[in-house]
Amino acid sequence: DAGITQSPRHKVTETGTPVTLRCHQTENHRYMYWYRQDPGHGLRLIHYSYGVKDTDKGEVSDGYSVSRSKTEDFLLTLESATSSQTSVYFCAISGQGVWTEAFFGQGTRLTVV
């Protein structure tokens, strides 16, 4: 199994509080991705990174920020959590080349109350 871990796996937080989710990899892959998954919407890309300190927006980036200060860690921050951000969040990693496979973490279930 690819070395990718998400933390925490479950979190309940209150509206208006900041929340940071962490994705950690041991594969030294260049590309890292954050997704959210909600019923009826499939996987939607929030942000992605193509190198240390290099990030870009995905389809649903509003309300989220990311940081990647080292290859192995990609952080997703909800500056002020809202109930609409209740979701399951997945991180993925991918090596150089679009012919390489992507590996996904087990997900973080976030509930904003």
Added chain:
Amino acid sequence: DAKTTQPNSMESNEEEPVHLPCNHSTISGTDYIHWYRQLPSQGPEYVIHGLTSNVNNRMASLAIAEDRKSSTLILHRATLRDAAVYYCILRDSGGSNYKLTFGKGTLLTVNP
């Protein structure tokens, strides 16, 4: 990004072959076709990918149309464990954009 179209759901019987279709009529010459699947309560996992030729691996086969505007993921003998959402996506090797975007996929139900 080039888009793909898949049926929302399909049903199969255990031990029978399953053919999951995907249309990608706007595919470019440098797009790779990837398939992933997501088992219940898990993250997606890679299944197979190809560019022009048909591909086989231990999990499945990928049949790519000659014009590359469609492809079919083939599970040769479905098992209950194959019940999942299957995603067909395109990855462009011709640019520097390494976005990895998914549609809603096909929910495969396998009947005992």
